[in-house]
Structure formats: C-alpha cells, structure tokens
Amino acid sequence: MNYAKVNGLAHRLKLFKAKPSWQMFRQNYGAVFGAAVIIIIILLAIIGPWIAPYDPAQQFSNKSFQPPVWNIGGTFSHFLGTDDLGRDLFSRLLHGARLSLFLSAFIVFVSAIVGVLIGAFTAFLPPILRSIVMRIMDLMLSLPSLILAITVVAIIGPGITNAAYAVILVLIPQFVKITQNGISQELNKEYSMAAKLDGASQNRLLFKHLGPNIVPAIIVQITFSFSTALLDIAALGFLGLGAQPPIAEWGTMLAESRSYIQYAPWTMALPGLAIFLTILSINLLGDGLRDALDPQINQ
Amino acid sequence: MPNLLKAELIRKSYKVSNNPFKDRYLQVLQGVSFSINPGQTLAVVGESGSGKSTLARILVGAEKPDTGELLFNGHNVLADKKFAWYKSIRMIFQNPRSSFNPRLTIEQILAEPLINSKAFNRFEIQKKIRLALERVGLRAEYASRYPHTFSGGQRQRIAIARALMLNPKVIVADEPVSALDVSVQAQIINLLLDLQEELDLAYIFISHDLGLVQHFSDKVLVMHKGVQEEYGPVGEVFSQPQSKYTQKLLAASAGYKRAIEV
Numbered sequence: 001m002n003y004a005k006v007n008g009l010a011h012r013l014k015l016f017k018a019k020p021s022w023q024m025f026r027q028n029y030g031a032v033f034g035a036a037v038i039i040i041i042i043l044l045a046i047i048g049p050w051i052a053p054y055d056p057a058q059q060f061s062n063k064s065f066q067p068p069v070w071n072i073g074g075t076f077s078h079f080l081g082t083d084d085l086g087r088d089l090f091s092r093l094l095h096g097a098r099l100s101l102f103l104s105a106f107i108v109f110v111s112a113i114v115g116v117l118i119g120a121f122t123a124f125l126p127p128i129l130r131s132i133v134m135r136i137m138d139l140m141l142s143l144p145s146l147i148l149a150i151t152v153v154a155i156i157g158p159g160i161t162n163a164a165y166a167v168i169l170v171l172i173p174q175f176v177k178i179t180q181n182g183i184s185q186e187l188n189k190e191y192s193m194a195a196k197l198d199g200a201s202q203n204r205l206l207f208k209h210l211g212p213n214i215v216p217a218i219i220v221q222i223t224f225s226f227s228t229a230l231l232d233i234a235a236l237g238f239l240g241l242g243a244q245p246p247i248a249e250w251g252t253m254l255a256e257s258r259s260y261i262q263y264a265p266w267t268m269a270l271p272g273l274a275i276f277l278t279i280l281s282i283n284l285l286g287d288g289l290r291d292a293l294d295p296q297i298n299q
Numbered sequence: 300m301p302n303l304l305k306a307e308l309i310r311k312s313y314k315v316s317n318n319p320f321k322d323r324y325l326q327v328l329q330g331v332s333f334s335i336n337p338g339q340t341l342a343v344v345g346e347s348g349s350g351k352s353t354l355a356r357i358l359v360g361a362e363k364p365d366t367g368e369l370l371f372n373g374h375n376v377l378a379d380k381k382f383a384w385y386k387s388i389r390m391i392f393q394n395p396r397s398s399f400n401p402r403l404t405i406e407q408i409l410a411e412p413l414i415n416s417k418a419f420n421r422f423e424i425q426k427k428i429r430l431a432l433e434r435v436g437l438r439a440e441y442a443s444r445y446p447h448t449f450s451g452g453q454r455q456r457i458a459i460a461r462a463l464m465l466n467p468k469v470i471v472a473d474e475p476v477s478a479l480d481v482s483v484q485a486q487i488i489n490l491l492l493d494l495q496e497e498l499d500l501a502y503i504f505i506s507h508d509l510g511l512v513q514h515f516s517d518k519v520l521v522m523h524k525g526v527q528e529e530y531g532p533v534g535e536v537f538s539q540p541q542s543k544y545t546q547k548l549l550a551a552s553a554g555y556k557r558a559i560e561v
Contacts (some may be wrong), residue, residue, distance in 0.1 A: 190397040197359055198461070199385035199415035269469040 022289050024292045031288020037281035045101045048094035053077075056095040056248040060086035064263045083253075083267045084260055092248040094275055100278070103164055104229040111168045112222055115175020120206070122176065123183035134180065137173040145170045147285050149232050153241045160233075160249070163242035167232045172223045182214035216293035223286030227279040234275050250275050302334040303374030303467050303501050304358075304388070309367035311332065311353055319560075325351045328364065329525045335518070337468065338495065340502040342512040342547070345522035351505045354522075355473045358503060373467075384432035389462035391472040395454035399446035405457055406442035412464045431460040435490060452483035459490065463498070471503045476511075478504050488515065499528075509552040513537055521545045 025031055044051075060078075064086040069079040080090040122133045140148065145167075152166035186192055187210070195209045236242030237251025245252060250271040257267035303479065307328045316323035329370065334339045344353050356362045360382070369377050375432045376382040392398035399408055405558065409428045413419050429439040432437070432467040446454060454477060462470055472491070476484040495502060506512050512519060512533065519536045521529040528542040539547045 135336060156324055190392055191400040194390075194392065194398050194461075195400065195411065197361060197385055197390055198411040199383060200411060204415070208402075209400050213400070270550075 008203045028288040030284040034281035034284030040111040043263040045097040048098050052089045052091035057094045057246045058105040069074045081266050095248040096250045107229040111171035114256040115172040116179045119179025122180045137176050140173040160243040163236040186210045227282040305370040307368040309364045311364045331527050335501045337499045340516040342516035343505045349522040350525040355471050358471045359390040362439045386465045388469040389467040389477045393474040435460045469501045473505045486560040
C-alpha cells in the first residue's frame with residue numbers, strides 16, 4: 001500500500017491546519033474583546049438589510065438632523081438620528097458595515113493570494129531577478145499606502161471599484177515581502193536541510209515543512225491588512241475618491257457630514273465610531289492570533 | 300571487496316566575490332581522501348574553518364564537490380543523479396535546537412524519511428517510529444510531542460533515531476555532542492557506540508574534542524585550511540604525528556596531554 005498516495009488528500013488538508021492555542025487566546029482579554037466585537041459587526045452586516053428599519057437612501061425631508069434617542073428631541077423611529085437629508089443613520093451604518101466589511105474582505109483576499117504567489121515565486125528566482133522584484137516592492141512600501149492609493153485612483157478615476165483596485169495594489173507588497181522573507185529565512189534554517197536530507201521533494205519541503213512556519217505570519221498580516229483596507233477605503237470615500245454619494249459607506253458618510261459637525265455632531269461621530277471600533281477590534285484580534293499561533297510561545 | 304565508503308580527492312571551492320568581471324574563489328577542500336568500512340569510525344578533526352562541516356555536507360549529498368569521487372560500495376554516487384542518499388548515508392546535526400521543524404511532532408519528523416521512501420504504509424510507519432524511539436532510549440509516547448518540549452540530550456537521541464529510520468550504512472555526525480552538557484555527552488556517545496555494535500554502522504565523526512576522538516574512533520583525518528594534513532589509524536596519528544600542524548593541535552589539547560600522562 002502506498003502511504004503517500006492513499007493519504008495524499010488528507011495530508012494536503014492537514015498541511016495548513018494552523019494550531020492556535022485557544023487557552024492562550026482566551027487569556028488575552030484584548031483579543032477576546034476584539035473577536036467578540038468583530039463577530040457582532042459581521043453578524044450585523046449580514047442581517048443588516050432585514051433589521052434596518054428604512055432604506056439607506058430614503059429621505060425624510062421633514063425630519064432632517066433628528067438627534068439620537070438619548071438626546072433631547074430624539075425619537076425611537078430613528079433611534080440613531082438622521083442626517084442632513086433626513087436619512088436614517090442606523091440603516092445607513094448597517095449598509096455601510098456590509099459594504100466596508102465585504103469590500104475589505106474581498107480586497108484582502110485578492111491581495112493576499114496575489115502577494116503570496118508572487119512572494120513564493122520570487123523566493124526561487126535567481127538572486128539578481130529576486131532583488132529587482134524586492135526593490136520594486138520596497139519602492140511601493142516606501143510610499144504611504146494612502147498616497148499611493150490616491151495616485152492610483154487619480155489615474156484610473158474615482159469610484160468604489162477603482163478604489164478597491166487601488167487598495168488591492170497597495171496591499172500586495174506586504175504579502176510579497178512576508179512570503180519571500182519567510183521562505184528565504186526558513187530555507188536557511190537547519191531543519192530545512194534536515195528535511196532535504198530526509199529525501200523530501202521541493203514541493204513537499206515547501207508545503208509540508210516551510211508552509212506551516214510561514215502561514216501564521218500571513219494570517220496575522222491578513223488581519224492587519226484588513227484594517228488597512230477598511231481604513232483606506234473609508235479615507236478614499238472621505239476624500240471623495242471612493243464610494244460616491246448616495247452610497248452608504250462609512251468614509252463617505254463622514255465626508256458628507258463634515259460641515260455639520262457643530263450643529264449635528266452625531267452625524268459624524270457615529271460613522272467615525274464604527275470605523276474606530278472595527279479597526280481596533282481587528283488589530284486586537286490580530287495581536288492575539290500572532291501570539292496564539294506560535295507553538296514556542298504558547299507552551 | 301570494495302570499501303563501504305571511499306572518498307577520493309574531494310575538492311570544493313566557494314565563490315567569494317560578487318564582481319562579475321573578477322571571480323575569486325575560496326578553496327575550502329583541497330583534495331580530501333579516505334575510506335571507511337562497516338563498524339569503523341573515522342574522526343575528522345581540525346580547527347574552525349578547516350572545512351570539516353563542508354566535507355560533512357558533501358558526504359550526505361547536501362552539496363556537490365567540484366571534483367573528486369565518492370564511492371559507496373564501489374559505486375560512484377556523485378555521478379548517479381538518482382542515488383537515494385537518505386537511505387544510505389545520514390547526518391546528525393550539531394545543534395539539536397535548530398535541526399527540527401518546530402511545527403511538526405516527533406512522529407511527523409521521524410516519519411519523514413519513511414514517507415519519502417514510499418515503501419511503508421501508515422501502520423508500518425507507526426510501528427517503526429515506536430521501535431526507533433525505544434532503540435534510542437526514549438518512551439514511545441513521546442511521539443506526539445513537539446521538539447521544544449525535550450531537553451538537548453533527548454533531542455539528540457531523536458536526531459539519532461531520525462538518522463537510523465531507514466537502516467543506513469553510514470552516519471555522518473557533525474559535532475553531535477558539542478552543544479550538550481558534559482554528563483549528557485557521555486550518554487550520547489555510549490548510545491552511538493552501542494548502536495554501532497548492534498547495527499554495524501560506519502561513523503564519520505566530526506569533532507573538536509581530541510580526547511573523545513582517541514577513545515571513540517579507529518581512523519583519524521586531520522584537516523587544516525582545507526588541506527588533508529594527516530590520515531591514518533588513530534593510535535599512529537596520535538602517538539607519532541607526522542605533520543607540524545597535527546603536533547601543534549595535539550599539544551594544544553589539554554585532554555590529550557592528560558590522556559598521555561595517565
């Protein structure tokens with residue numbers, strides 16, 4: 001019986017099975033808080049259209065600038081208040097969560113796949129070509145991500161889709177660098193040589209031996225990239241380069257209510273708070289994951 | 300009857316200059332030759348930078364020499380692209396902390412050569428791992444634990460078990476005990492000696508410790524800056540060193556002097 005063939009699939013599935021220590025994770029209160037908030041926000045985003053009391057674009061012209069329910073003059077029919085055009089803020093925030101989260105997830109998914117593939121490929125290039133690719137990545141990283149994204153959007157034109165392309169491009173270099181560095185470093189370690197001397201093929205070395213040592217770093221990078229993506233999309237929206245009104249998007253909502261901050265502070269505070277809470281939770285979660293995924297720390 | 304392993308005039312150099320117009324090479328090995336038979340131990344001694352570890356890597360197939368022949372049972376394995384080094388000539392690394400993948404269990408680590416040989420099913424592999432652990436003096440239950448949960452001596456035992464998984468004929472040990480406590484060193488050396496007797500293994504033992512070499516080996520190869528200074532039976536080389544360098548090396552070793560006085 002051929003062990004390698006019979007168990008090929010089972011083996012392949014086991015390759016990337018990260019083994020986080022839940023005990024370690026549970027003791028990290030920040031990470032648990034982050035995970036809890038993220039789960040709530042994701043659930044709200046998923047069921048948003050069903051629990052939103054109004055259509056996000058529906059305007060109640062006689063009810064503009066209605067304050068939230070806890071302020072004087074607030075009502076339960078618009079319990080987070082309304083904006084300058086009388087649109088229900090709670091409904092807009094829910095739809096914004098949906099847009100921001102799904103868009104960020106898509107952006108990170110694409111840039112992680114592209115970045116990891118480029119990085120893995122680069123790691124096996126001859127040194128000269130490898131340094132050329134890596135210097136191009138350094139060049140992209142040396143520019144602040146938002147400036148680079150703005151440049152890209154300026155070239156291909158504003159809009160939510162183009163903003164997404166720009167952020168995807170901006171996030172790729174980090175993944176390339178992490179993957180390439182990870183593979184190069186792990187290849188130089190003695191256990192890689194030991195695996196080669198155990199007769200492991202190139203593919204087996206990469207997926208079975210190096211992979212599990214690199215994947216945790218990529219998972220952590222995914223969480224940080226996710227928050228960058230969310231923030232950059234919001235920032236592009238705020239600058240008028242991303243989502244265009246009347247789309248309910250957190251950054252665009254911030255921009256629209258900018259002029260009313262003294263008169264109706266909740267119109268700006270609520271989307272800002274949504275962005276802040278989401279990004280804080282993702283970063284806390286990322287920190288917790290980084291510690292929990294390392295078998296040497298978590299014993 | 301050919302020797303089990305015979306090296307002939309192995310040379311190796313590394314490119315040390317990045318200037319594409321002017322190649323500079325560092326001669327690491329300048330013609331090393333030796334032979335070894337089953338049950339024998341060849342010690343390779345020399346100061347740091349003398350090319351001992353490069354020789355070890357060439358002997359296990361991790362690197363290719365520039366010129367020279369390596370005959371395994373009379374068969375030139377350097378010319379044979381399909382030679383399965385991992386079934387015949389195995390290595391024990393110096394540092395038991397870095398030579399194991401931190402994310403694999405001992406079972407997965409020991410299974411690696413067996414899986415790559417494609418000759419065993421899952422149950423045979425598990426049984427062989429159990430036997431291998433017991434053979435090096437560890438409990439079979441340890442198989443499910445991770446490398447960092449073991450002490451240095453235990454890890455070196457696991458390294459020996461890994462080297463022996465496919466019943467190789469030659470073991471190349473690159474300073475296998477220099478990273479261990481003195482009390483543990485003796486245990487590992489005794490384990491290696493027992494295994495040699497039991498399995499008729501040939502050892503190529505790279506070491507700094509001349510006292511240990513004298514006690515442990517049959518032949519000795521003295522290296523200095525990539526040059527083979529002296530090669531012969533351990534008694535001859537130690538009692539009547541021919542080369543200046545060997546004499547200096549022996550004089551510098553306190554352990555050796557003590558051994559002579561006793």
